[in-house]
Structure formats: C-alpha cells, structure tokens
Amino acid sequence: MIEEMLRTPSAVRDAERHTAHNYHPLPVVISSAEGAWVTDVDGNRYLDCLAGYSALNFGHRHPTLIAAAHAQLDKLTLTSRAFIHDQFADFCRELAALCGKELVLPMNTGAEAVETGIKVARKWGYQVKGVPDGQANIVVAEGNFHGRTTTIVSFSTDADARAGFGPYTPGFRTVPYGDLAALAEAIDERTVAVLLEPIQGEQGVVVPPEGYLPGVRQLCTERTVLFIADEIQSGLGRTGATFACEQEDVVPDVYLLGKALGGGVVPVSAVAADTDVLGVLRPGQHGSTFGGNPLACAVATEVVRLLATGEFQRRSAVLGERLHTGLRGLIGKGLVAVRGRGLWAGLDIDPSLMSGREACEQLMERRVLAKDTHGSTIRLAPPLVITEEEIDHAVTQLAAVLSG
Missing domain, CATH: 3.90.1150.10 (Aspartate Aminotransferase, domain 1)
Known part of the structure; x- marks a missing residue:
C-alpha cells in the first residue's frame, strides 16, 4: 500500500x-x-x-563549476565558431597545457571526439604519411567501447551495440586487447593509427597487461603510426593520474577527452594533439555549431583548473x-x-x-x-x-x- x-x-x-x-x-x-x-x-x-x-x-x-555556469549564463551562451568569444582562448590554452600538447579541437560528446580523431588520423595519413587516398586503416581492440555512431559501431565487437546497424564502415582492423604481437602483425604501411582505451571501461574496467601501453607507443613510433588514446572515461583524474596513460609513462600522439571535461554540467569533449597532427585540418573540413561554445568553455576551463592543482x-x-x-x-x-x-x-x-x-x-x-x-x-x-x-x-x- x-x-x-x-x-x-x-x-x-x-x-x-x-x-x-x-x-x-x-x-x-x-x-x-x-x-x-x-x-x-x-x-x-x-x-x-x-x-x-x-x-x-x-x-x-560542484560549487566552482555551478558558479562558472551561472556567471556565463548571464552573459553569453552561444556564438558558433563563426566568431570568437572571450572564453575560448583560455579554455584551449589551459587544456592544451594540461595535456602537454600544442592544439585543442573542442567538440561536444565523446563519440564526436572519437569521430574527430578518426578523421584527423586519416587526413594525417594521406597528407603526412603518404598513404594512398581512401586506403587508410586504423587498428582497434576487441572489447572496445568508443561510442555508438554508425562508424564507431562498425568496429565494435559488442553484438548489442553493432548488430542490425549495417552496412558497416570499412577501414578498421581488430586485434585482441593486450596482445602486442597481434597488434604488430596488423599494422602495415597503410595503417594511420592505433585507437585504444588505456583501460577498457564498458568491457568491465579491464586493465591491460603491464608493459602493453609502452609497447603500443614503441610500435607506433617505429611504424610511423599515430597512437590515439581514448581517455574519455579513464582520463581527468579517474585512475589516480590526470590520464591513465601516465601510469605507464606513456604519452600518446592524440588524446580523446570528454565526460568529466564538462563537469557534469554541459557536454564537452576535445581532441588534443600537436600541430603536426591537428594542423592538417583546414576551415570547412570539420566543425560543430556547439563545439567550444561559451558556456561549455567557461565550465570546462574551471574543470581544467581543478585538475591543475593535482x-x-x-x-x-x-x-x-x-x-x-x-x-x-x-x-x-x-x-x-x-x-x-x-x-x-x-x-x-x-x-x-x-x-x-x-x-x-x-x-x-x-x-x-x-x-x-x-x-x-x-x-x-x-x-x-x-x-x-x-x-x-x-x-x-x-x-x-x-x-x-
């Protein structure tokens, strides 16, 4: 009753x-x-x-983040990237510094960050590495979870996420997570990136074997391949370090960030990399109406500052x-x-x-x-x-x- x-x-x-x-x-x-x-x-x-x-x-x-949101709501919430707003530079500069990278590309959701990383890796492969146009491949891991867009579920091994949504996007090779030998065998002259979660969250918080991430870093360096670390769940303090990769002294070429970057207030994601990677993009090739908007930047800047204290x-x-x-x-x-x-x-x-x-x-x-x-x-x-x-x-x- x-x-x-x-x-x-x-x-x-x-x-x-x-x-x-x-x-x-x-x-x-x-x-x-x-x-x-x-x-x-x-x-x-x-x-x-x-x-x-x-x-x-x-x-x-969190009071600091809520205060930042309230203050920004009273001033400016959206301009689109057609114009520059006064919160944008601080956010990009401070996030780049936190990541130890030169450039940041703000987006909204984690899946958007992953899609951005895929596009950037392919563009880099054609423009910098010299892979023939349309022939780039990216190596991913079994048990991955990077989102649920059409392209991302194309290389998912989770039947619930993938089944019934084909036809699937080509250009991905899947290897067992934690298996360096299989990864080495999958990489060829047309591989542009290895995309991995340093800890697989959706799979059940699966930590790779010790030495795996340094091995991935070494392979990518030797084969001229980008190491893209999806730190959307594992990053920004979750594992006891700013990034999970840090715990094995590994620095990827590209960080994919999201979730905690918005402080639980607004959706914020970002791709962070150096100029030789993110610099391949030109106006009109990628964007987002809401990506890097004033409200998002105001909140996310305070997130970065909270993390900067350690x-x-x-x-x-x-x-x-x-x-x-x-x-x-x-x-x-x-x-x-x-x-x-x-x-x-x-x-x-x-x-x-x-x-x-x-x-x-x-x-x-x-x-x-x-x-x-x-x-x-x-x-x-x-x-x-x-x-x-x-x-x-x-x-x-x-x-x-x-x-x-």
Missing part, C-alpha cells in the same frame, strides 16, 4: 511510456543531487557510485587504494575478481549467485547506485569527492548483497 502511494513507480512508467527503449535504467527517479549523493522524488538518498560514467568526477553540482588525482589514488582493498576482501565471498585503478573498479560476481543487474537492483534497495555490464560484472566509479566513510559504506552494502 505504501509502495503504491510513492511517486517513483508512476514516474518510471511515464518515462518508459514516452521514450525509445535504448536504455534499461534502474527504477529510481532522481530529482536532486549534491556531491556524491542523489535524492529521488520520494526523498530517499542514494550514494552515487557510477558518477555518470565518469562525467561527474567532481561530484554533483588534488583530485591524489584523492583518486589514495581513496582508490581503500576501495580496492575493501573489494579484494570480498573475493571468495561472492566476488570472483576485482580489476581497476584509482576510483574505478570492475567486479565479477559469482554467476551462480546472481547477475550484475540483480546485484545493482539489490544495491539500489540499500541506497547505493552502480551499473552492471556483460552478465555478472558491475562497475563502480564514484565521484572523486567521495569520502573514506562513504567508500566503506558502499563496500559494506555490497558485502551484504553478496552474503544474501
């Missing part, structure tokens, strides 16, 4: 009635949030351990160790394996106990939000503002779910 009086079931039904069913969300309807916590329409508070797939690295409604990277490293220590203690007690770095973890649940979806539903009942993927795996990616006590609370609730 009490359940029927609550607003959540009705709101869930209304949402499902009027939207395409391209998602299968948990039946919680969030109406407000702050920091690491969200509140539903019935006043129940939940610890957010997904953080918008890392888009909310700095927590919900505070959030340190929090992720220290608190991440606490998280992983707690989770490893559950191996053999319902968990089969724990992977990840920093405040990012992929957990394989004993499939004889429950599916990942069932685990997330039970966590939701205990007021902790997480996301399942690939059967019995769940992912944890709490905001970097989470506290030690909140981490312990999440691990305790997971232990309770696993123990039945």
